[in-house]
Amino acid sequence: MISIIILVFNKKYALATGISLISSNTIVQIIKHTLSPNPRPIEYFVTEMIPPMKGVTLLHWNSFPSGHSSVSMAIGISLWAIFYNYKWSISFVIIPLIVGLSRVYLAQHFVVDVFGGFAITIICAYYSWVMVYSRYSK
Numbered sequence: 001m002i003s004i005i006i007l008v009f010n011k012k013y014a015l016a017t018g019i020s021l022i023s024s025n026t027i028v029q030i031i032k033h034t035l036s037p038n039p040r041p042i043e044y045f046v047t048e049m050i051p052p053m054k055g056v057t058l059l060h061w062n063s064f065p066s067g068h069s070s071v072s073m074a075i076g077i078s079l080w081a082i083f084y085n086y087k088w089s090i091s092f093v094i095i096p097l098i099v100g101l102s103r104v105y106l107a108q109h110f111v112v113d114v115f116g117g118f119a120i121t122i123i124c125a126y127y128s129w130v131m132v133y134s135r136y137s138k
Contacts, residue, residue, distance in 0.1 A: 010082075016125075016132040017078040021071065024124035028070045028117060037061040041107045056106055065116035066109045072096040073121040081129060 032038075040063040072095065079092040100114035 012132050012136050013078070013082050015136075016081075016129045017074070019132065020078060020121070020125040020128040021074045023128060024070050024074050024121040025067065027120050027124065028065050028067050031065060031120075032062045032067065035064070038063040038113075041110060045107075058107060063109055064113045065120055066100065066103050066113045067117065068103055069096065069100040069109070069114045070117035070121045072099040073118050074125055077122065077125040 039061060040059055042058045043060055073093075076092045076096040080089050083089040083092070096118070100109075100118065103109040103114055104111055
C-alpha cells in the first residue's frame with residue numbers, strides 16, 4: 001500500500017520501497033519461522049512479569065527478529081530518503097524507534113529482537129535503493 005502511495009511521487013521511489021519492504025519482511029519471516037523457536041519475554045519472566053496491558057495478547061514463541069520493527073523501519077527509511085532535504089525528515093527514522101520501544105514495553109520482544117529487525121531492514125533498504133538507482137538512473 002505504501003509503495004502505491006509513494007508511486008505518486010516517483011516510480012523509482014516506489015520500486016525501491018517495495019523491494020525493501022518485500023525483501024526485509026521475507027528475510028525476517030524466514031528467520032523467525034525456521035530457526036529454533038525463540039522464546040519471547042513472557043517465557044523468561046513468567047514469575048516476575050507485570051500483568052499485561054488490557055487487550056494485549058502475549059505471544060510465547062518466534063521472537064527474533066521483530067517484524068513490526070522491521071516493517072516500520074523499512075517505511076521510515078524510504079520516507080526519509082524521499083524527503084531527505086527537509087529538516088523534519090529525521091522524524092521518519094525516529095518513529096520506527098518508538099515502534100521498537102513499544103514492542104519491548106508490551107513484552108512482545110527483547111531489545112535484541114527489535115535491533116535485529118532494524119539491522120535486516122537497514123541492509124535490505126540500502127541494497128534496494130542502490131540497486132534501483134544504479135539500474136534506473138539513466
